[in-house]
Amino acid sequence: MKAxxxxxxSLLLAPTLVWGAPTAEEILAASDAIRNPGKPFxxxxxxxxxxxxxxxxxxxxxxxxxxxxxxxxxSSLIRFVQPARDAGKLMLKNGNDMWFYxxxxxxxxxxxxxxxxxxxxxxxxxxxxxxxxxxxxxxxxTEAVQDxxxxxxxxxxxxxxxxSPDVTYASIEMWVDAANNxxxxxxxxxxxxxxLKTAFYRKYQPQLGTDRPTETVIIDGLNPxxxxxxxxxxxxxxxxxxxxxxxxFLPRFQPD
Numbered sequence: 001m002k003a004x005x006x007x008x009x010s011l012l013l014a015p016t017l018v019w020g021a022p023t024a025e026e027i028l029a030a031s032d033a034i035r036n037p038g039k040p041f042x043x044x045x046x047x048x049x050x051x052x053x054x055x056x057x058x059x060x061x062x063x064x065x066x067x068x069x070x071x072x073x074x075s076s077l078i079r080f081v082q083p084a085r086d087a088g089k090l091m092l093k094n095g096n097d098m099w100f101y102x103x104x105x106x107x108x109x110x111x112x113x114x115x116x117x118x119x120x121x122x123x124x125x126x127x128x129x130x131x132x133x134x135x136x137x138x139x140x141x142t143e144a145v146q147d148x149x150x151x152x153x154x155x156x157x158x159x160x161x162x163x164s165p166d167v168t169y170a171s172i173e174m175w176v177d178a179a180n181n182x183x184x185x186x187x188x189x190x191x192x193x194x195x196l197k198t199a200f201y202r203k204y205q206p207q208l209g210t211d212r213p214t215e216t217v218i219i220d221g222l223n224p225x226x227x228x229x230x231x232x233x234x235x236x237x238x239x240x241x242x243x244x245x246x247x248x249f250l251p252r253f254q255p256d
Contacts, residue, residue: 024137027156030181031174032130035201036074037208037237040066044234045078045126049119050227059083059118062255065128066240071095074128075245079255090253093127094245096134096166101250108250113168119228120197120218124168126230131174134167135160145175147184148200148217154178155185169196183213188221195221207235 022030042064049057060082068075076093080086090101091111098111113124140157147153160172170191175184183201190196197220201213214233220226243249 024139024156024158025132027139027176027181028135028137028158028160028174029130029132031176031183032132034182034210034212036065036128036130037212037235038067039208039237040064040240041208042234042236042238042240043232044081046231046233047118047121047126048229048231050229052225053227057118059086061126063126063128064238064240064244067130068095068245071133073130073133076127077240077244077253078126079253090250091123091127092245092247092250093123094247096164098123098127099247099250103251106251108247113166120220120226121228121230122168125216125218129168131160131172134163135172136163140173142178145184148202148215153184182211197221207232208237 042062045061045063047059047061048055059080062079062081063076064079065074065076067073073095075095078091078093080089088103092099092101093113096113098113099108100111101108111123113122113127115123117123117126138159140159142154142156144152145155145157154177155175156178158174158176160174162170169188171189171193173187175186176182177184182204185201186199188196188199197218199219200217202217203213203215204211205214207214212232214231216230218228218230244253
């Protein structure tokens with residue numbers, strides 16, 4: 001009788017345990033909310049490229065982002081600040097469409113999110129993105145993983161597959177902290193399944209209401225001596241006009 005009672009209890013409790021567990025999509029969405037503020041904001045992005053631990057290039061940009069109410073994905077206007085030769089140039093991402101504007105030639109040209117911007121950082125890496133909107137997620141495992149500071153953390157391993165061909169990566173493996181949904185690590189793959197890069201999200205600091213990663217270390221998939229560090233600073237919640245995300249407005253854009 002005791003064995004039968006124990007079996008009945010396990011059967012009754014099992015659905016509760018399954019129903020109470022977060023889905024892969026919910027884990028990914030929670031991770032997105034940690035990487036990205038839900039309100040319109042600006043942030044300074046500093047990219048620094050290293051080869052064999054020696055700095056070879058750097059660039060500073062300011063990104064203005066907010067959620068597009070029609071599709072739920074972010075729209076971003078990115079202004080180049082440094083180096084001086086690039087100051088005033090703009091990138092616009094609206095949905096999965098991306099444009100580059102040069103104030104000298106006064107021409108705007110279409111860009112690919114996959115195109116490299118500096119070092120291992122692509123155009124799509126500097127634009128604010130909700131991965132849950134562009135990728136289908138499945139839970140592969142819950143396992144220990146080493147974070148960007150060398151600490152072991154229990155994490156959900158998510159497998160992400162692109163929902164459309166015009167996103168930055170064909171597939172992503174992502175590790176999200178099982179306790180707090182903080183993104184820890186990600187591997188990005190081409191359509192051929194070749195590893196393009198590995199990223200570690202680290203240096204969490206309070207920014208606009210929660211702890212967010214302020215540094216991403218991006219390592220080349222073939223050459224681990226090729227590293228780019230993406231730093232985020234000066235988060236500011238702000239109103240952003242609709243016109244800033246229109247391609248025709250780029251020649252008239254003036255930062256506040």
